[in-house]
Amino acid sequence: MSAQTRVVENVPKGIYVAGEWREARGGGSFAVEDPGAGRALCDVADGQAEDAAAALDAAVGVQPDWAATPPRERGEILRRAWQLMTDRVEDLALLMTLEMGKSLAESRTEVLYAAEFLRWFSEEAVRIEGRYAANPSGGSRLLTMKQPVGPCLLITPWNFPLAMGTRKIGPAVAAGCTMVVKPAQLTPLSMLALTGLLAEAGLPPGVLNVVPSSSAGKTVGPLMSDPRLRKVSFTGSTPVGKGLMEQAAENLLRVSMELGGNAPFLVFDDADLDEAVDGAVIAKMRNNGESCVAANRFHIAGAVAEEFAARLAERLGAMKVGHGAAEGTQVGPLIDGDQRDKVAELVDDAVDRGATVLTGGSAVEGDGYFFTPTVLADVPRSARILTEEVFGPVAPITTFGSEDEALALANGTEFGLVAYVYTQDLRRALRVAESLETGMVGLNTGLVSNAAAPFGGVKASGFGREGGVEGIEEYLSTKYVAVSIG
Numbered sequence: 001m002s003a004q005t006r007v008v009e010n011v012p013k014g015i016y017v018a019g020e021w022r023e024a025r026g027g028g029s030f031a032v033e034d035p036g037a038g039r040a041l042c043d044v045a046d047g048q049a050e051d052a053a054a055a056l057d058a059a060v061g062v063q064p065d066w067a068a069t070p071p072r073e074r075g076e077i078l079r080r081a082w083q084l085m086t087d088r089v090e091d092l093a094l095l096m097t098l099e100m101g102k103s104l105a106e107s108r109t110e111v112l113y114a115a116e117f118l119r120w121f122s123e124e125a126v127r128i129e130g131r132y133a134a135n136p137s138g139g140s141r142l143l144t145m146k147q148p149v150g151p152c153l154l155i156t157p158w159n160f161p162l163a164m165g166t167r168k169i170g171p172a173v174a175a176g177c178t179m180v181v182k183p184a185q186l187t188p189l190s191m192l193a194l195t196g197l198l199a200e201a202g203l204p205p206g207v208l209n210v211v212p213s214s215s216a217g218k219t220v221g222p223l224m225s226d227p228r229l230r231k232v233s234f235t236g237s238t239p240v241g242k243g244l245m246e247q248a249a250e251n252l253l254r255v256s257m258e259l260g261g262n263a264p265f266l267v268f269d270d271a272d273l274d275e276a277v278d279g280a281v282i283a284k285m286r287n288n289g290e291s292c293v294a295a296n297r298f299h300i301a302g303a304v305a306e307e308f309a310a311r312l313a314e315r316l317g318a319m320k321v322g323h324g325a326a327e328g329t330q331v332g333p334l335i336d337g338d339q340r341d342k343v344a345e346l347v348d349d350a351v352d353r354g355a356t357v358l359t360g361g362s363a364v365e366g367d368g369y370f371f372t373p374t375v376l377a378d379v380p381r382s383a384r385i386l387t388e389e390v391f392g393p394v395a396p397i398t399t400f401g402s403e404d405e406a407l408a409l410a411n412g413t414e415f416g417l418v419a420y421v422y423t424q425d426l427r428r429a430l431r432v433a434e435s436l437e438t439g440m441v442g443l444n445t446g447l448v449s450n451a452a453a454p455f456g457g458v459k460a461s462g463f464g465r466e467g468g469v470e471g472i473e474e475y476l477s478t479k480y481v482a483v484s485i486g
């Protein structure tokens, strides 16, 4: 049996409720596809509203016991799961590449990054603290304590099938919350593998319940209106996030939203150009460009723009495109035909308006959903690619004159997730970092993601933070006790 067949066969394909794998109500299933080959890999149980309800029943049932489980025990489960994930990096990476497309090297990096959230939150589980303070006017004491929010609904996207799960599951487990997870329809296999692994690590039945489904609305809708649910954490597109916010209003759920981005990549004329090009390759090409923190548009100081564009085109033009599991592949396929068509449409729109193609510029014929790494120079301000999230391997370049102009361009978007800034001038670096309307800034680096740091956005990119000491707060509520001591 090939390794590919083995890893797909070994994944549980059911609904996971109360510690058991089940068929979906009605016995239906949906196909999961390999986007690098355009063929089906396997079928997965197609969760229905009844399955989602059973999952929430299980989560609600064990919530009190789980909240009362010692933090150290909760943390050690996460620590064991981190160990299992790192031990099994090769199989998990291959599975991820098969369902999502990214190269094996990138999948390995994601598995380890995803595991890091489990390790980080295993350490945070034992640092949930309260306060004891004197009443400023005397006579009593003010006691605050942090308690688990309660049963959570966690909805994850397809682009980072493991990391977007562990950055929610890790803090929820650490905080003492139970949960129902709805993985992305396009990439449920990695989450199902993670589910089995967490059970092996000792997570008690009912704490984590997983409902893959071909219809998010059908499963998520009833959960959102169930008064027993206390929180929703969502990573995905801004329009779907807004819809969930409206639904969350009904029961006043706690909400964390990690939504779309339109990251600017600013290079000032005092930047180290070698470092800026290296950073641009990472910020643009990581995950085939299918990342909410991908550099979406490059604003380059006029004096260095031509050289930057030529060097970036050389680097992207030399990248090897192919099936993610093939030897030497650096750029895999896009997730599906719709995504490839959207990338092509945005490139065509820019070219029609006068942009110059320095490298790439088109989809690749044949099986799978490939698009060649592309650099566009002289992109006019009116081009759609500067305002819409491209989610593909395309780098549009425009120029700026002054620092004020660079900032106006960077902030001229409804989104506010991350911005990248290259400059060697310390004062400028801090001035610009302070003025950017984003939740994160990459300063002379093209990579911000880190389990120990608070990931998240402002404006239409959402709110709430994942990772860092902030990450667990999303799953805790504060109770205040007024204490009379007199």
Ligand code: ADP
Residues within 6 Å of the ligand: 155, 156, 157, 158, 159, 182, 183, 184, 185, 216, 217, 220, 221, 235, 236, 237, 238, 240, 241, 243, 244
């Ligand atoms: P993307 O496709 O870019 O990941 P989506 O917002 O479409 O962004 O999907 C992110 C996650 O949200 C997926 O798990 C998807 O199934 C889920 N989802 C999509 N539509 C809805 C909806 N109406 N209600 C709840 N979840 C949804």
